[in-house]
Amino acid sequence: MNIAVCVNHVPDTAAKVKVSEDHSGIDTAGAAWILNPYDEFAIEEALKIKEKTGGTVYVLSFGPAENNETIRKALGMGADEGIRIKPGTAADSLNVARALAAQITALDCKLVFTGKQSVDYDNGIVGQLLAELLGYNCVSVAVALQIDGTSVVAEREIEGGREVIQTTLPAVITAQKGLNEPRYASLKGIMAAKKKVIQEVEAVTMDPVVVTQSFESPAPKTAGKILGTDVQAVPELIKAIHEEMKLV
Amino acid sequence: MYKGLDYYSFDSLLSEDEKLVRELVYDFVQADVLPIIEEHNRQGRFPFELVQKMGELNLFGANLPARYGCAELNSVAYGLIMQELERGDSGIRSFVSVQSGLVMYPIFTFGSDEQKEKWLPLLASGEAIGCFGLTEPDFGSNPGGLVTKAEKVTGGYKLNGAKMWITNGTIADIAIVWAKLDGVIHGFIVEKGVKGYSAPEMKGKHSLRASVTSELVFEDVFIPDSNLLPNSRGLKCALMCLNQARYGIAWGVTGAMIACYQAALDYSLSRKQFSKPIGGYQITQQKLVYMLTEITKAQALNIQMGRLKDAGQLRFQQVSLAKRNNCEVALNIARMSREVLGANGILDEYPVMRHAANLESVKTYEGTHEMHTLILGEDITGLPAFDN
Ligand SMILES: Cc1cc2nc3c(=O)[nH]c(=O)nc-3n(C[C@H](O)[C@H](O)[C@H](O)COP(=O)(O)OP(=O)(O)OC[C@H]3O[C@@H](n4cnc5c(N)ncnc54)[C@H](O)[C@@H]3O)c2cc1C
Ligand SMILES: Cc1cc2nc3c(=O)[nH]c(=O)nc-3n(C[C@H](O)[C@H](O)[C@H](O)COP(=O)(O)OP(=O)(O)OC[C@H]3O[C@@H](n4cnc5c(N)ncnc54)[C@H](O)[C@@H]3O)c2cc1C
Numbered sequence: 001m002n003i004a005v006c007v008n009h010v011p012d013t014a015a016k017v018k019v020s021e022d023h024s025g026i027d028t029a030g031a032a033w034i035l036n037p038y039d040e041f042a043i044e045e046a047l048k049i050k051e052k053t054g055g056t057v058y059v060l061s062f063g064p065a066e067n068n069e070t071i072r073k074a075l076g077m078g079a080d081e082g083i084r085i086k087p088g089t090a091a092d093s094l095n096v097a098r099a100l101a102a103q104i105t106a107l108d109c110k111l112v113f114t115g116k117q118s119v120d121y122d123n124g125i126v127g128q129l130l131a132e133l134l135g136y137n138c139v140s141v142a143v144a145l146q147i148d149g150t151s152v153v154a155e156r157e158i159e160g161g162r163e164v165i166q167t168t169l170p171a172v173i174t175a176q177k178g179l180n181e182p183r184y185a186s187l188k189g190i191m192a193a194k195k196k197v198i199q200e201v202e203a204v205t206m207d208p209v210v211v212t213q214s215f216e217s218p219a220p221k222t223a224g225k226i227l228g229t230d231v232q233a234v235p236e237l238i239k240a241i242h243e244e245m246k247l248v
Numbered sequence: 249m250y251k252g253l254d255y256y257s258f259d260s261l262l263s264e265d266e267k268l269v270r271e272l273v274y275d276f277v278q279a280d281v282l283p284i285i286e287e288h289n290r291q292g293r294f295p296f297e298l299v300q301k302m303g304e305l306n307l308f309g310a311n312l313p314a315r316y317g318c319a320e321l322n323s324v325a326y327g328l329i330m331q332e333l334e335r336g337d338s339g340i341r342s343f344v345s346v347q348s349g350l351v352m353y354p355i356f357t358f359g360s361d362e363q364k365e366k367w368l369p370l371l372a373s374g375e376a377i378g379c380f381g382l383t384e385p386d387f388g389s390n391p392g393g394l395v396t397k398a399e400k401v402t403g404g405y406k407l408n409g410a411k412m413w414i415t416n417g418t419i420a421d422i423a424i425v426w427a428k429l430d431g432v433i434h435g436f437i438v439e440k441g442v443k444g445y446s447a448p449e450m451k452g453k454h455s456l457r458a459s460v461t462s463e464l465v466f467e468d469v470f471i472p473d474s475n476l477l478p479n480s481r482g483l484k485c486a487l488m489c490l491n492q493a494r495y496g497i498a499w500g501v502t503g504a505m506i507a508c509y510q511a512a513l514d515y516s517l518s519r520k521q522f523s524k525p526i527g528g529y530q531i532t533q534q535k536l537v538y539m540l541t542e543i544t545k546a547q548a549l550n551i552q553m554g555r556l557k558d559a560g561q562l563r564f565q566q567v568s569l570a571k572r573n574n575c576e577v578a579l580n581i582a583r584m585s586r587e588v589l590g591a592n593g594i595l596d597e598y599p600v601m602r603h604a605a606n607l608e609s610v611k612t613y614e615g616t617h618e619m620h621t622l623i624l625g626e627d628i629t630g631l632p633a634f635d636n
Binding site: 032185 | 250267305306
């Protein structure tokens with residue numbers, strides 16, 4: 001079976017992010033870039049399935065040449081082929097999904113993994129959009145997965161328990177932390193990945209449905225006010241809610 | 249996510265895969281070494297449980313050919329492995345240095361095809377551990393004088409003598425032992441468990457506590473003909489091995505420097521005395537700037553040294569310069585970092601005192617600071633200062 005894993009190259013959120021001077025995006029100078037953490041679970045799951053049932057794992061990433069770093073990391077973990085989709089003009093989540101879907105169709109992948117969300121824009125929708133565009137079933141935010149022939153049993157974490165979902169291939173699974181323990185690449189894996197050629201393809205471009213007007217940093221937090229530490233403070237708090245904050 | 253120190257954009261000189269190698273080892277050290285190292289250091293124990301994992305990651309003999317199960321990396325990637333391991337602990341780096349540079353390298357370089365086929369894959373996976381026995385109780389800086397002796401007997405050799413200060417000795421499955429045969433130094437493979445061979449551990453170290461250091465004792469040990477390294481002849485061959493290991497040390501101690509610098513910088517920003525963080529006082533800043541500058545210089549040396557090595561143009565004297573310089577400044581940085589941390593600097597809650605203690609060994613082994621001075625002194629004046 002051909003398996004597709006969609007991976008994104010994202011700024012490390014452990015570092016401080018600054019809005020660019022013209023407010024059109026973030027200031028990427030000096031930012032460190034990583035493989036989207038949720039996508040590591042997606043890669044691991046694909047590799048586990050390949051090890052069990054055979055097949056080819058394709059790593060797809062939509063983005064500039066820097067995304068090759070992230071593709072190579074996935075190849076070093078054991079993925080077979082890397083494909084980078086060069087962005088056209090505007091790239092909202094729908095256009096990212098359209099570009100990915102076109103490749104997935106061309107590669108005839110019946111099983112697709114994404115992360116549950118990408119820590120750059122945090123929309124958490126590319127996987128679901130893909131399923132819709134491809135006409136595949138979809139389980140989002142999966143924490144356990146069992147595939148047997150074309151039968152798919154997946155678990156999702158819901159409030160107070162776990163939901164077990166049964167569906168069939170073809171399917172898109174979006175991976176949540178806990179799905180597995182991502183492996184390290186090995187040095188041999190990295191060297192083997194080095195020899196692989198990352199295929200580069202052009203994106204299909206369409207008008208984006210989401211256009212970003214501008215980026216703003218959140219207003220700096222102002223200092224809080226402590227009215228008291230026990231029940232005595234309650235009347236004053238109620239007064240403040242009504243009169244100062246005008247919340248009710 | 250890799251976090252290093254790169255004040256001069258040396259990362260722009262690294263290839264994608266060199267960076268991936270570095271990140272892989274960094275992740276391993278963060279996840280598997282740092283959480284356990286202080287306890288092992290305290291107990292004076294080598295973390296044996298890491299060997300298999302390091303084998304799976306292909307950290308052993310990483311610059312040797314893939315046909316022996318190795319990763320076949322270039323020298324810069326090899327150096328980066330050492331740097332990241334020693335950011336964790338010099339003892340862990342020493343283990344990998346010995347296995348790679350002092351055991352796998354001589355088998356690869358001086359061994360027979362049979363020896364290579366037999367031992368290199370086992371050493372690459374970590375199924376076999378090796379050690380390197382050159383130093384003797386009475387011959388440290390002057391290994392040419394060594395007295396361990398091999399005599400020809402039917403079907404092999406009879407080995408007598410003793411080695412001291414041998415990293416991995418007690419836990420090694422094979423020892424590469426340097427002994428004189430008819431007055432000429434040769435390398436022999438001595439296998440664990442053969443009659444007359446023992447390797448007691450040396451105790452009481454204040455340094456490299458998470459590394460095993462041993463004596464090797466040979467009493468009429470029979471070595472079959474097939475265990476002589478056929479192409480090893482003369483002290484030069486042993487020194488060629490040391491040159492590999494010294495190369496790794498120059499990179500390795502740079503990792504220890506980065507760890508100490510980062511500990512000092514973090515602490516200086518959080519510790520307040522008088523009116524502000526101690527990082528705001530000029531004397532602290534001077535220390536931090538010294539560290540930053542010396543690390544940056546060491547990084548410049550390392551990368552150029554690595555590129556020269558890959559081009560086949562690296563002279564052993566250049567390796568001496570880097571080993572000598574980097575060990576000295578690493579020790580200075582560790583001590584300075586300890587000062588910046590004040591009393592906390594002596595606690596094993598922070599890594600700096602462990603690094604400082606480790607680096608005392610690293611400055612001494614693989615040729616002391618003084619020996620490298622003499623090597624360089626001879627190189628530039630043409631006048632050897634050693635006596636014969
Ligand atoms: C060149 C470029 C230009 C952009 N321009 C704009 C812009 O003008 N306006 C705007 O709003 N945003 C823009 N983006 C951001 C882009 O929309 C997001 O990076 C992308 O949609 C992922 O964020 P998300 O929150 O939608 O993903 P999510 O839906 O949170 O991601 C879920 C999963 O989808 C997969 N995935 C997400 N993105 C990719 C990808 N790029 N390649 C492969 N798999 C992926 C991953 O598996 C991920 O875990 C741009 C991005 C790029 C690379
Ligand atoms: C933890 C540890 C692990 C080690 N692991 C190994 C190993 O795996 N295999 C191995 O073979 N060896 C190993 N060694 C040994 C190490 O290589 C030697 O300790 C080193 O070469 C120095 O020898 P020495 O200790 O006998 O010192 P000496 O040679 O006795 O030197 C003592 C001092 O005198 C100085 N000195 C000596 N000669 C001169 C001179 N001509 N001019 C000026 N100064 C001089 C030295 O620089 C030094 O300061 C290890 C050592 C340590 C501490």
